[in-house]
Amino acid sequence: MTSETWHIPVMPAETIEWLVTDSDGVYIDATLGAGGHSALLLQQLGSGAQVFGIDQDDEALAETARRIDDERLKTVKGNFGFIATLMHPGLHGKISGILFDYGVSSHQIDAPERGFTFREDGPLDMRMGNLSSLTARDVVNTYPFERLRNLLFEYGEERRSSAIARQITESRPLESTADLRKCVEAVIRGPHLVKSLARVFQAIRIEVNRELEMLRNGLDQSLKLLKPGGRIVTIAYHSLEDRLVKNFFRTGNFGGKQEKDFYGNIIRPLQPLHNRPVTAGDAEIQLNPRARSARLRAAEKNTEEVPK
Ligand SMILES: C[S@@+](CC[C@H](N)C(=O)[O-])C[C@H]1O[C@@H](n2cnc3c(N)ncnc32)[C@H](O)[C@@H]1O
Incomplete structure (x- = not known):
């Protein structure tokens, strides 16, 4: 597989548009993959910016290292379910934006030896990385x-x-x-x-891969990392993921139940930026069929809790 066909980033322009609020901020690409989104993000950001790229897959980290030579990018091997512990405590509350582009990359799916595809024979593995x-x-x-x-x-x-x-x-x-x-x-x-x-x-x-549990942990912990006004952008590929994200963005919990504090104020840590998810256009779907099922959502961390 050539480097170009490793993985095509989904909704690239939309992702950067909704993620970036500060061109010299600190960002986390929690699903680095081949670094498609990170490369675009780095193009958009200034010289004072920093991007942390997380992936649990050694092959993805190696591919990004081959493609991106930029001292503003620091790669981290780990599971985004533990995103708060992967980041230095000094960065907690300082992050301008976090991207989660869920699921597997085209490269992982297409490599029969990883066991994700039913189209060719391979081992019954399906792990995204060797951490579990x-x-x-x-x-x-x-x-x-x-x-x-x-x-x-x-x-x-x-x-x-x-x-x-x-x-x-x-x-x-x-x-x-x-x-x-x-x-x-x-x-x-x-x-x-x-x-x-x-x-x-x-x-x-x-x-x-305990994907839904890691999705929930990753979003929960992102609240600690974001600064007020910082954003989370997610790209989900099936309804189970999208429903959890939608509920969390609206209510701060995964059941989607509006919670109140002792004084009756609604607890709403995030402000969703969309009522309906952003989807890919026909031209993108023609070029990249994987974009067909993608649902992009963004939310901004509230400066303080929104009163009732
Ligand atoms: C859809 S791909 C991301 C592609 C990337 N945005 C790009 O444009 O190249 C998802 C990547 O996230 C990684 N990943 C999925 N779940 C993860 C988790 N819980 N922790 C760390 N990495 C994860 C996968 O190994 C895969 O490389």
């Missing part, structure tokens, strides 16, 4: 039927979750992604097969 030990092999071979069914239903929104989970448990041990594919093929036939394969592989990937 749980793999897809553990999930499909050791989870009890109910747990497997529930995660296929919840994270994959797969209607035939029961039948597929049953097929998986009866086919153990599964050795490769081709074995997992065969389990889905045994249940789903015809035009719905590809969608079901995508849903099943997505569900297991979300479980392996």
Whole structure:
């Protein structure tokens, strides 16, 4: 794979437009990938700016190092679920903007040896990095039927979750992604097969990487890092992610319930900047099909709690 096709950043202009409020500020790209968004951000920022780029994947960090030579960028290996501990305490409350471009990169999906794709055979891995030990092999071979069914239903929104989970448990041990594919093929036939394969592989990937838990932790901890008026920009690729972000931006919690303090003031740490998410235009989707499902949202940290 050439460097250019590693990963095309989604909604690049919109991301920078909503993220940048201070051209000499400190920013965090919490999902650095190949540094597509960071490169654009650096172009936009002044000489006094600083960008911290986080990724849990060594290959992504190496690719960014190959592409970007800029002393304003500092790369950090880690999981954004622990974003506050990854940043020096002296930076807490000083960050102008944080970007989360969720999910996997095209490079990760397209590399069969990472196990994310159902299109080619590969190992049952699906880890975005080597910081955790749980793999897809553990999930499909050791989870009890109910747990497997529930995660296929919840994270994959797969209607035939029961039948597929049953097929998986009866086919153990599964050795490769081709074995997992065969389990889905045994249940789903015809035009719905590809969608079901995508849903099943997505569900297991979300479980392996604890994606929703890390999303929640990352957003929660971002509140500590942002300065008042600082912004969070998120790009979500499925409704489970987008719903959590939307609720958090509106209420500061993931259930979306408006909370009040002791005095009855509404607790609202963030001001959402959009009612409806920003989506990619047709021209971008033509060039980059991955942009089709992308939902961009932005929110600004309130200077003080908004009174009732
Ligand atoms: C969609 S790609 C980002 C692409 C990047 N914006 C670009 O333009 O090149 C998501 C990246 O975030 C990383 N990632 C996903 N979840 C993460 C997490 N919890 N902690 C750290 N990195 C994560 C993945 O390894 C992947 O490289």
